[in-house]
Amino acid sequence: MIQNSTFHLKAFNDFYNENYQKFVRFAYSYVRDMPVSEDFVTDSFMACWVERESFGESFNIRAYILTSIKNKCLNHLRNTQLQENILKKISDYSKWEMDMRVNTLEACDPNEMFSEELQTLLNQALAAMPEKTLTAFLASRYQDKTYKQIAEEMNISTKGVEFHIAKALKILRKHLKDYLVYILLIIITKIPS
Numbered sequence: 001m002i003q004n005s006t007f008h009l010k011a012f013n014d015f016y017n018e019n020y021q022k023f024v025r026f027a028y029s030y031v032r033d034m035p036v037s038e039d040f041v042t043d044s045f046m047a048c049w050v051e052r053e054s055f056g057e058s059f060n061i062r063a064y065i066l067t068s069i070k071n072k073c074l075n076h077l078r079n080t081q082l083q084e085n086i087l088k089k090i091s092d093y094s095k096w097e098m099d100m101r102v103n104t105l106e107a108c109d110p111n112e113m114f115s116e117e118l119q120t121l122l123n124q125a126l127a128a129m130p131e132k133t134l135t136a137f138l139a140s141r142y143q144d145k146t147y148k149q150i151a152e153e154m155n156i157s158t159k160g161v162e163f164h165i166a167k168a169l170k171i172l173r174k175h176l177k178d179y180l181v182y183i184l185l186i187i188i189t190k191i192p193s
Contacts, residue, residue, distance in 0.1 A: 012052075015061060016045055023069055030073045040076075044068035125175040129168055136161050137168035 020041060027037035044065045055064075126134060135154060139145045140161075145153075147161040154161070 012049060019062070019065075020045070023065060026066070027069050027073055031076050036076060040069050040072040041065075043072065121176055125172050128175060129171055132156075133164040133167045133171070136164035140165055 023041040023044070024034075024037050027040045028034060031037055031040070047068060048061060048065055126137075129137065132154065136150050139150045139153070140147070147158045147165075150161045151158045
């Protein structure tokens, strides 16, 4: 154990050489990535050396470095978990969209698809949308514009366009749930009213 009064380079190097691999194995047991584990351990040792003047007499270098490594591992795992959750949501949405396309095509009945009542309901749903949401939705679905083009025209970010498209689809699902299969077919095939 290094005491603060004897916190000098040789003692620190000896401690480093004795414990580096142990700390790397500890980090690796959680993050399962050797280069990341080595970086976390090296960063923790460097931070300890830089801060050495501020430590008191009862300073425990092992606990300090282990706590630093633990916190880096936790942040890494939380970020990884967040990324995986986002990718899963994207994957789930893609699967839902594909299922909807298959179901829509299977349920396609041209006689009902072009019914006046259905078109009226679609127009009512579109009329219920806020102006920006409607503008973004129509530009995407009826004018074949990309999110980037829409964002530039509306002077908003592409994330803003994504928000408005998602909001439009939510409104359509809510107001037209009994006719969703047919409405989606109209929207997907971009048949103008």
